[in-house]
């Protein structure tokens with residue numbers, strides 16, 4: 369039985385990927401949205417190739433789909449708070465126009481996410497002064513998001529300065545809980561720290577958005593051994609949809625239910641769409657959700 373407070377979405381990243389725009393370029397917006405309906409999800413996040421709000425809203429309304437949010441790469445440390453706020457204002461306006469709930473923010477200063485560098489050993493680390501600037505800036509952006517009726521949810525991410533549990537702890541301690549919330553991404557924390565429950569249990573009260581991403585242990589070990597970049601790693605199949613990898617989603621889902629989590633759980637699994645058929649994987653994970661998770665609700 370579906371839990372009424374939880375909305376289930378699936379991200380466009382299985383069809384097209386903003387980090388490598390060439391892959392899946394044949395998948396149009398209409399194709400993606402119709403696949404999402406076929407697979408039984410209620411919405412999605414905005415991909416880089418999505419059109420202006422008026423065009424997008426029409427396609428969404430035709431299919432009774434909603435937008436959860438959209439990724440924002442912040443450069444608070446590199447460019448300063450004022451410049452970041454200027455960019456974020458435009459982002460919030462777009463999100464308000466498409467009736468979204470959250471603004472997904474990830475600080476990309478010094479990030480190796482899109483570079484050809486070993487993502488397992490070459491992540492950046494911020495200095496004390498940089499942490500201070502980042503936290504102050506996020507509080508400002510979070511206040512702005514509130515004014516647009518949105519929640520700023522911070523996305524911890526492989527290859528960035530906010531990747532490990534210790535770094536997420538520091539970010540949570542340094543920011544105002546009224547304005548800065550947390551996005552819990554199972555795949556990123558598992559690949560980073562080898563564990564996905566500690567983060568959830570520790571910061572459940574700050575978590576306002578969830579990405580359910582699975583990982584293939586064997587491929588992950590191989591990527592680490594080979595020293596692959598983030599992009600090479602996901603192209604080799606490090607990530608997959610829930611039900612197909614090594615994460616047991618019944619555990620985080622139970623914690624979310626026990627804490628009366630309300631909001632989105634977005635399935636998100638970047639893979640090469642020419643290898644992993646996006647609709648096939650969306651249907652596979654839908655079956656897993658129905659048979660292993662919703663049974664708990």
Ligand SMILES: O=C1C[C@@H](O)[C@H](O)[C@@H](O)C1=O
Nearest residue numbers: 386387439523553579636
């Ligand atoms: O939420 C996400 C958005 C993507 O752009 C990112 O690279 C991916 O790994 C992710 O988790």
Ligand SMILES: [Co+2]
Nearest residue numbers: 523553579636
């Ligand atoms: Co994510």
